[in-house]
């Protein structure tokens with residue numbers, strides 16, 4: 001009988017040891033271990049701080065890290081910048097470790113790690129997206145990211161977004177990252193009121209990501225826009241008015257319309273600096 005008991009006890013102990021060894025609590029990821037689509041390598045602390053600083057991450061933000069690894073980016077976003085943050089991590093053990101790291105860092109109330117696939121989870125509500133993936137994975141995610149709310153900030157460690165030029169290149173030590181802002185879609189024709197003529201002006205815009213060009217038909221005359229840009233939902237263009245003066249429009253794009261102000265000229269002290277409301281309505285492509 002004692003032999004059976006000893007054998008059972010030994011078996012139970014071995015099982016327990018085995019369980020302890022496999023328990024997520026002791027899980028230690030290995031640098032370079034393969035994930036579903038890309039291996040695990042953590043972004044260096046210095047670059048994390050530089051990236052989140054460049055994007056002006058703050059308490060109003062919801063940051064998502066696509067492929068969260070040990071959770072260091074969502075944790076930094078919450079701890080250093082006061083943001084709410086979540087991460088999507090395909091490796092179950094890494095996801096559990098990341099959540100534990102958030103608890104240890106005292107930010108579990110603002111950091112959530114989801115065990116899931118970045119190509120399946122819905123992150124469309126995030127205001128900041130961070131990536132440390134690969135060029136081809138960024139290319140696959142780009143249409144989803146470009147369809148996010150204008151003004152969403154996007155940060156990538158090392159890897160670019162093809163021909164979507166970054167707004168900023170960020171260097172930290174030997175590391176490098178990129179910063180983009182999702183632009184509003186402004187391509188097409190717009191009817192514009194408030195540019196100083198009784199009749200409606202027609203704005204024609206061509207667009208590739210945040211790069212914008214086009215023309216304005218004002219008082220029957222077509223002119224090429226003198227500088228146009230879109231920064232998130234902010235549309236900016238300059239034109240010459242019926243009196244030959246350079247004017248500047250700053251407007252906020254909201255779906256099929258924009259609202260803003262036309263101002264200028266600047267730096268001409270003897271001319272009044274009047275600001276006039278301007279509005280636009282989308283006519284089509």
Ligand SMILES: C[S@@+](CC[C@H](N)C(=O)[O-])C[C@H]1O[C@@H](n2cnc3c(N)ncnc32)[C@H](O)[C@@H]1O
Pocket residue numbers: 034035036037038039040041042043065066067068069070071072073088089090091094116117118119131132133157
């Ligand atoms: C290079 S690491 C970056 C980790 C972290 N974002 C950082 O910058 O420190 C990429 C991470 O993505 C995870 N991953 C790979 N494919 C994934 C997928 N399809 N869905 C979610 N996570 C994935 C890997 O397991 C790995 O932890």
